[in-house]
Amino acid sequence: MNGKPHEIHDHELHAYVDGQLPEERRAEIEAALAGESELAAKLQAYAAQNRGIAALFGGVAAEPVPARLNPRRIAARLSRRRWLVALAASVAWLGIGLAGGWLAHERLRAPAGVDVTGLVARQAVSAYRVYTVEVLHPVEVFAEQEQHLVKWLSKRLGYRIRTPDLAPVGFVLVGGRLLPASDGSPAAQFMYEDAAGRRLTLYVAPNDSGEETAFRFEELDGVSAFIWLEQGMGFAMTGELPREQLLEISKLVYATFEPKI
Amino acid sequence: MDSFLQQLEGWIPNLRRYARALQRDAERADDLVQDCLERAISRRHLWRADGNTRAWLFTIMHNIHANEARRTATRPLHAPLEDHENRLASPPAQGGQLLGRELAQALDQLPPEQREVILLVALEGMTYGEVAETLGIAIGTVMSRLSRGRERLRRLMEEGGPALRIVR
Numbered sequence: 001m002n003g004k005p006h007e008i009h010d011h012e013l014h015a016y017v018d019g020q021l022p023e024e025r026r027a028e029i030e031a032a033l034a035g036e037s038e039l040a041a042k043l044q045a046y047a048a049q050n051r052g053i054a055a056l057f058g059g060v061a062a063e064p065v066p067a068r069l070n071p072r073r074i075a076a077r078l079s080r081r082r083w084l085v086a087l088a089a090s091v092a093w094l095g096i097g098l099a100g101g102w103l104a105h106e107r108l109r110a111p112a113g114v115d116v117t118g119l120v121a122r123q124a125v126s127a128y129r130v131y132t133v134e135v136l137h138p139v140e141v142f143a144e145q146e147q148h149l150v151k152w153l154s155k156r157l158g159y160r161i162r163t164p165d166l167a168p169v170g171f172v173l174v175g176g177r178l179l180p181a182s183d184g185s186p187a188a189q190f191m192y193e194d195a196a197g198r199r200l201t202l203y204v205a206p207n208d209s210g211e212e213t214a215f216r217f218e219e220l221d222g223v224s225a226f227i228w229l230e231q232g233m234g235f236a237m238t239g240e241l242p243r244e245q246l247l248e249i250s251k252l253v254y255a256t257f258e259p260k261i
Numbered sequence: 262m263d264s265f266l267q268q269l270e271g272w273i274p275n276l277r278r279y280a281r282a283l284q285r286d287a288e289r290a291d292d293l294v295q296d297c298l299e300r301a302i303s304r305r306h307l308w309r310a311d312g313n314t315r316a317w318l319f320t321i322m323h324n325i326h327a328n329e330a331r332r333t334a335t336r337p338l339h340a341p342l343e344d345h346e347n348r349l350a351s352p353p354a355q356g357g358q359l360l361g362r363e364l365a366q367a368l369d370q371l372p373p374e375q376r377e378v379i380l381l382v383a384l385e386g387m388t389y390g391e392v393a394e395t396l397g398i399a400i401g402t403v404m405s406r407l408s409r410g411r412e413r414l415r416r417l418m419e420e421g422g423p424a425l426r427i428v429r
Contacts, residue, residue, distance in 0.1 A: 010408050011408065015389075018389075049414055049415070050383040052361065054383060060274075060281045061278040062274070065277070066291060068295055069298060070270075071266040072263075072266055074298050075266060078303055
């Protein structure tokens with residue numbers, strides 16, 4: 001090779017063949033190649049390779065494109081597949097939900113022959129324990145909004161509920177709240193209080209066992225409850241009162257809900 | 262009109278051409294293109310409208326092909342040459358051209374990474390920078406693979422005797 005300016009680097013030879021060399025350098029290389037027969041042969045061989053490859057496969061680009069390579073079709077198929085996967089997933093979830101619902105039903109809803117009043121008693125006493133100790137938030141809706149409270153809970157329970165007047169026995173309404181019943185359906189709790197701060201609750205939950213019962217007394221860990229089933233509902237009057245006193249109050253409550261003929 | 266799918270569609274002839282050079286068998290080549298399009302469409306969130314769509318698509322195809330080649334390393338990569346000969350895109354051996362069959366045979370003897378670089382430059386007319394971007398390698402690596410590959414190809418053609426020489 002003849003000195004620096006004309007020295008041809010290997011990568012320049014390729015860039016020349018591939019048309020990726022600046023025009024100025026291109027001219028220099030052409031001039032230099034005149035005296036370099038071996039380099040010129042290489043260059044010709046490389047260029048021939050490019051042409052040969054283009055001749056071998058270039059025509060493929062002009063062939064009609066098969067339908068299976070249509071991007072819109074592929075996109076539609078993929079989104080269909082995604083949709084099916086999502087559907088399969090939701091069907092699986094539905095299955096899990098149904099199975100879970102069935103199991104929950106088995107577990108929570110009292111089948112025939114099961115102690116429905118006992119179930120209502122346990123729910124009523126649990127709710128009593130949880131909420132009567134509350135100082136700030138014993139109820140969701142206070143007695144000031146009694147009309148709203150009654151309307152709201154009646155709607156949620158699907159049963160025309162009333163708030164018994166317990167003033168004759170020294171108790172006034174504090175308010176009420178919505179609760180989940182044992183089978184997950186809505187239940188209601190009303191809270192009453194006397195001048196000494198003692199509290200009572202009336203628990204009302206749907207009862208679709210078809211059973212109707214008279215008063216039944218339950219005592220769970222010092223909490224007393226009178227339970228009765230009527231009109232497709234379960235009622236529980238709960239408090240830490242002597243049995244006789246609670247019975248008197250329960251009779252008042254019962255009278256409030258007794259169907260008026 | 263979806264500009265992403267439109268762009269994809271525009272590059273399909275290029276993808277098919279390169280795939281055919283890699284796979285030889287037309288069906289397998291189109292399988293490769295289909296896999297590439299499916300992957301591109303399912304990853305369209307990675308596509309940049311202002312980016313190099315061709316490099317993006319060829320990168321996807323390169324990755325699929327490389328993975329496939331690794332998986333099937335024990336099986337022959339290409340269809341028999343007789344099969345290929347019938348698929349020549351245009352009649353070879355015209356003045357100054359290499360004999361197609363021998364060139365194809367010589368290409369088959371190259372290491373895949375050298376063959377890829379040579380094909381992307383010869384078929385796609387990619388700049389060396391684009392080849393580097395597509396294959397995820399340094400531009401210096403592109404140059405050395407191109408240089409070694411072409412030199413090897415040249416020697417293979419010369420060793421092949423008169424039938425493999427340039428027809429003048």
